[in-house]
Amino acid sequence: MNQQSSSRRRALQQLVGLTALGAVNALRAPRALAAEKPARFTIPGVAGKIIRRQDANYEMWRQSMVWHMSKPKRYPEMIVQARSAEDVVAAVKYAAQHKLRVAVRSGGHNSCGPSLRDGGMLLDLSAMDEISIEVDRRIASIQPGVRSLELVTAAREKGLSFPVPHCPSVGLGGFTMGGGIGWNYAQRGGMATLSIVGADVVTADGRLLHVSAREHPDIYWAVRGVGPGFFGVVTRLHLQLYPVPKAILASSYIFPLSQLEMVTATLDRIRKENNVAGVELITVLMHHPEVPADAPPEKSKIVFFTAFVFEDSEQKCLEVLKPFAASDLATKCLVKMENQPFSFEGLYERYFSLNDPAGRCARYAVDNVLTNEGGKALLAVADHFRSAPTKDCHVLASFNMATKPRADACFSWAADCYVGAYGIWDEEQDDPRIYDWLAKNIPLLDQYAVGHYVNEVEGRLNPDRYRQCFTAANWNRLQKLRKQYDPNGVFHSYLGHS
Template identity: 30%
Template sequence: MTANAPTVPGFTGDAIYPGDRLYDKVRQVFNGMIDKRPQVVLQCRSADDIVAAVRYAVDSGAEIAVRSGGHSVAGHSTTDGGIVIDLSLMREVRVDTEARVAYVDAGANWGDVDRVTSVHGLATPGGVVSTTGVGGFGLGGGIGWLSRAHGMTCDNLIGATLVTASGEVMTVSETENADVLWGLRGGGGNFGVVAQFTLRLHPIDGVVAGVQSYPDTDAEAALKHFRAQMDNAPDHLASILDFSSDFTTGQSLVNVLACSTRTDQVGSDEVSALLNVRGVADKPVVAVQHKLDYSTWQQALDYTAPYGWLNYWKSLFVTELTDEAIRRIALLGRSRPSAQTRLHLIRLGGYASRVPPESTAVVTRQHPYIIHLMTTWTDPAETARCTAWAGQAFEILRPLGPAGAYLNFVGDEGQDRIRATFGEDGYRRLAELKARLDPTNRFTRNHNIEPATS
C-alpha cells in the first residue's frame, strides 16, 4: 500500500494505488483499447472484503467498477479515477456431486470451473473462451457450447450471495429472494456485487467435437450447408460458423465448428455431417474431429482472445438465415479488416429457446442465430479503420434482426438498445428491482438499468 493511502475499514485484501509496484498490472483489462487509471484497486479475498469494499466505495461518491475476469469489451471492469472492486483473487470452486451443483467464487473463470467439475463428469454451460470470468458472463446471460443442450449460464444459476449497495449480504435462491434471482439471470451487474454463484451441473461424459476449414471463396456453400444441417438439429449438437485468417499463411478461411454432448456413434456421425460441407469447390484446409474432454474443447478458442489485443465488437440476432443474409455474411467475412478479426455465426435454439421467458431477464430466445463481429487488431494505427469497418458491417447486417442485443457481445450502445433487449415489461421490472437494491444507481459500470422513480 502506498504511504499515507486511505484506510478501508474492515478490508483485509490488497489495496493497490497509483505508484504501487503492481498498479499498472492490476489496472489492465482484456480489451487493449481500454486504458484507465482508477484511484485504487481493492483486491478482495473474501465476502467480508467485498462488503467492506462496497461500503467504502459507495460512501466515497467515486465511480465504482466491479471486475471478475475483466473481459467486458465495453471496459465496464475499470474506471478512470474511481474505485475498482477486484474479485480476481477469489477463485475457489466447490462441487456437491450428489446435488449436482457448483459453488463458484466470484473471481473464477470458466477454466477454473471446468477443471473442477470435469473431474466428476459434470459441467454447466460456460463461455467458449475459458479465460472469461464467470461473473460478468453469467450475469449477462451466457451462451456457450452446452446452451442448446442445457440452456444459457443464467438458466443454470440457482443461487447467489449478493452484496447490495447498502453493504447488506443477501442470500438469493429459487425460494429466497426469488425476484432478485430473476434479475441476476441476465440483468447484468446492476444489483450489487455477487460474492458466490450456485450453478446447476449436468452429466457430461466428454464431447465429440471438431473443425473443418475451407477457403473463404466457399463461404456461400458453407453457409447454406450450415443452415440445412442445423435447421432441425437435435439439442445435443452445437455449432459455430466462423471466418478467420491463418496466421501462418495469411489465407482467409471459413470454418465450421461442431460439438456434440453425445459421444456415441450418433454424436460422431452428426458432427461429421455438419463438418463435411457439401458443394464446395475445394478440399478442407483443416479437418479435425475427436472425442475429448469437455474442458479441453472449452479451451480450443482461447488463442483467439488474448489479453491486450484491441477489440471493438458489434452483434445482432438473425431472425432467418435467408439467401440474402448468407450473401451479406459471406461478403463481410471476406472483407474483415485484420487477420485477428473474426466473424462468428452462432446457432442458437435447442433447450435455451424453450426456457420460459418469464423465468429470467433474458426474454429474447426465439431467434435461431446470432452474429458476433469480433473486430480485433494489434496496431493502434489501425483503430480508425477497424472500428469503421465494424460500424459499416453492423449497418449492412442490421436489417437481418431485431433492435435488441445479446449484451455480452456489445459495447456501450445506449439506453434504447438496452430497453429493446429487455422489452418494456422486462426493463420496467428490472428498474423496480434496481430501485430497491441500488436506488442511487451507484453501480453504473454495466449495461445500466436506471432505477425506477415513484
C-alpha cells in the first residue's frame, strides 16, 4: 500500500470515532464482574447480583456503569443487576417500599452518566440482552442491554436492518428512547425512536405493562423520545425493521478548514438541485489525524465530508453520488475517496478502529443543536473550533434528518440537521478548560437551533438543557405524566430535575 493510500485509510478510520462518541470494546461490566457465589444481601424476587455501597467491590462496579472516563462523582446506595423483567418488577417494588429513588442504566454510553445518582438504587439492565426477530412482521423484540452490532448481526441474518447507532457498542435502550441518530436513519423516518412500535414497561407501582399506539398510548408517546428522564423502566423494545440495503456506497472529501464556506455552499446547491434527500451527509470539523497536536490551526484543522448512499443497486448509488463528483467538492479537495462500497456490517468493520484515538476510553462532554440551517451553524463555530483544546475535540453535522412533528412521540422537532460539539480529553485536571471551550460553542450554535437532541446535551453543568430538548407543550405533558404514573417520585428525572 502506498503512502497516500495509507494516509487516506487512516483519515477514514478517524471519521468513525468522530461520528460515534463511543468505543467498540465497551464492556457489559456486570457479566465480566459478577461473582459466582450469591450476594450477601438479597431482595426477594431478584435473581441478579446486588452490590451495596459498603461492599468491597462497590467502586469497581460503580465506575463500570459508565464506559468512558468521565466518571461522575455520584454514589448510589446499591446497584442491582437485573436479569429479567421479573427482577425489575421486584427491584422497583423494593425501592418504592424502602423509599429508594431509582436510576436506570442500559449501556452506560451517555457522556453525562445520568444513571449514576447519589443515594437510592441504580438498576442496571445491561445484562438483559435477548433478541428475537419476527421475519414476517419485520419486528425485532429486544431487551435494553442489546448493543448496536448485536442487532445488526441478528437482523442481517434475516435480510433485515435497523437504523442502529454509528458506534457498535452503544446500548439500544438509551439510544432509541432518546431519539436515535443512526445509520441510514434518513430513509427510515428520521430518528430511530420513531421505529419503536411497542415496549414493555415496569411502572412505579410495579406493574408490567405492554405499551403501543393502542395500549397505554400516553406512556408509548413518552417512550418515543423521552431519553434519560423516563418515569418507568423499559424491559423490552419492539422495533420496526427494514430490508437491508442491497448496495451502500460512500464518497469522502477532505479540505482545509479555510474552505468550509465553499463546502457548505456547494452542499446547499447540490441538495437544492438534486434528489439526495435519502443520503446521509456527514460533515466533520476535526484535527488532521496525521498532524501533531500542537500544530497551528491553519495546518491542522480540516473539513471531512462524506455522503453515504443506501440503495437497491450499485447503479442507483452511483447515480446519486454523481452530483458530488461533478462539483467543487471533487475538484477543490485535498483528498477524495469516491464510490467506496460497504456492507451494512462493513460500516463498522471499515469505519471503526480499536486504535482510533477518538474512540478510546477518554473523558467526554457533548452538546448540540437541531437546526434547519446546518451550514450557517458550522460556519458560526468554525473560528472557535480553531482553538479546540485537544486534537480529538471536533464538531459534527449530520444533514437530511427528515424529522417531522409527530403526535405519537415526545420527540417531535422538524429539523434538517444535527450539529454537535464534542470535547474529548484525558486528564481530570483539564475539565474546566474543556467545559469552557464547549460552553462557548453553545451560543454560537443556539442562534440557529430549533431544538436539541436529548442523548447528547451537557446536562451536568446546564440542567435546563433537558427542558430545551422538547417543545414547551411536550415538556409540560411529560411532567404531568410523571405525576400521574410516578406520584411518589420512585424514579429519578433528568439530571438537576429530580
